[in-house]
Amino acid sequence: MTRPSGGWWATRRNRQFALIVCFLLPSLVVFFLYRLLPLGWNVILSFQAWSPLKPAQWIGLENYAEMWAYDDVFWVALKNTLIFIAASPLAIAAALGIALLVNSDLKGAAVYRTIVFLSYPLMAVAVGIIWRWMYDERGGIINYALRASGLTTRPIGFLQDFDWALPSVIFAEVWQVIGFYMIILLTGLQSIPPNLYEAAHIDGAPARARFFRITVPMLRPSLFLCAVVGILNSFGSFDLVYIMTNGGPGHATELLITHIYKSAFVQSKFDYAAALTVVQFGLLVILTVAANRAAGGNVGAVERD
């Protein structure tokens, strides 16, 4: 046996490896510089006392203790974020309903599909502004419609009222993302072989059973994909809240993400914002992993026989 001479470069395997590295490197550099490095630095920062003009000082868990014991806004923001997340199953259910309708023989289904999806590519800032107008107390179309139909006599300050603000923001958020859910679910629905329904029909399964025993289990990966996207969206809907209410009235629509923003860039508490970010990140990872586990580890996959 003679080994090819020329050292490391001579074997085909190693040359291929070098090529793979070359292709991966640009993405890895970006990923490292803009994701891993800030995240790592953020974790370190969360254990320090630091502001732009002072040298960093190691203070251990003090930022976290402050969050736990003294920061009422943190708890409000956490609660609101969880409510935001809890709304996504409702949105997914609504999207499933629309997807089922659009998937039926309904006349003009393609048109409805496009209309429903149109909201998704809109910029969140634009969505925020549109909905702010619609919710407006004096000139908003929703108040106009409510009064014209006689449902209310006095205008509702949707974004100013402590009880209405959060549901109103969530509704706008759901309105935007529902088209995305619908497309995901529609794709899932269309990948279910129609003869499964025919077989079930002949087998005698009533419509309800066909839905729960075929549609839902076959859609499971798509449903969980929506759930994961919903969780991510809830954590990230900074722009929408920022535009519509900026966390107000009071802290009624404060989310973790807006709280982080305000701590860092309004109050210049970068160290404390870092700790908040770590908590948000941890929560995000836990929920996402849990959702993926619940889906059997195949979120987004298409199950076939």
Place this chain on the structure above:
Amino acid sequence: MATVSLRSVRKSYDAQEVVHGVDLEVADQEFVVLVGPSGCGKSTLLRMIAGLEDISGGEIAIGDRVVNEIDPKDRDVAMVFQDYALYPHLTVFQNIAFSLQYRGVGKADIARRVAQAAAILDIESLLDRKPRQLSGGQRQRVAMGRAIVREPKVFLFDEPLSNLDAKLRVQMRTEIKKLRERVRTTAIYVTHDQVEAMTLADRIVLMHNGRVEQIGTPEDVYDEPATLFVAGFVGASAMNLVAGRVENGAQGCAVILGNGARLALPASRFEAHADMPVTVGLRPEHLHWSHYGTPSLQGTARVVEPLGSDTLVVFDLAGCELQARLPPRLVRRAGDPVSVAIAPEAIHLFDPATGHRL
């Protein structure tokens, strides 16, 4: 236990009619195969019997009951689909038990009946698996299990073997035949494969362009094809169909092929068709090597395909190209002389204008 009656059944999609009035009586316990090329309407007809397609005209009855307006689940039929239609997220047991759960069968009863069906199909060891862990043949068995566990009045098979490879298909064909001996339920089976049709059927329904061409036992359709279409469709190697002319002369009745080859016809049967142009049908397996003494047709081999057990020879006879299935080693290569004969009874004549058998 039920008969199935189709009375001038029609199907149209919008203005286009795809099934043009089919009449068929399936006897109790009979195994009927609908066969024809793709697009002939056989699957549509089966789906109408199952209730998966509306009936545009005519009547379908199962037993004494007209089922036109009856929901598929209440027709008491079971269907085996081409791609099995197993529920991918359910185990084999759950797949087979599925229909029983909606028919008010008790748990213990379900377990017993599933076990029984599994035993018949030899899939007892697979009951805990999911469909994706099964091979094609095993999935096919599960699909059958799902049908037989119901003990329905009628089995409907929609090309159940089409997705299997050639070897497995032959094997499963035999299995279906065996199963048939154990479970004698009325069955309607759709296929495009004439071998499957011939081997499985009590009676064959040959369909073409939405019409029934012929209904009969496998022997009937082979021995006496009613139309040119049936003649060309049935048979392991396709029947030779060539133009000819009937002649009723001093030497008796005969048909003349191409530029002069003369085939004697049975006396008297075709006398009325004297001088008529006809299409002559000769099965390759009926053209036999002619021995000394028998009047023979002389031709020249063009293509020789040895199959081992016999040899397919394409040869030129009086300007017509014919195929014959001959014993091995008589004709070796292209250019060799071919000398064949055919019994007068084995000659089929068709009217080229209508395509009907004379």
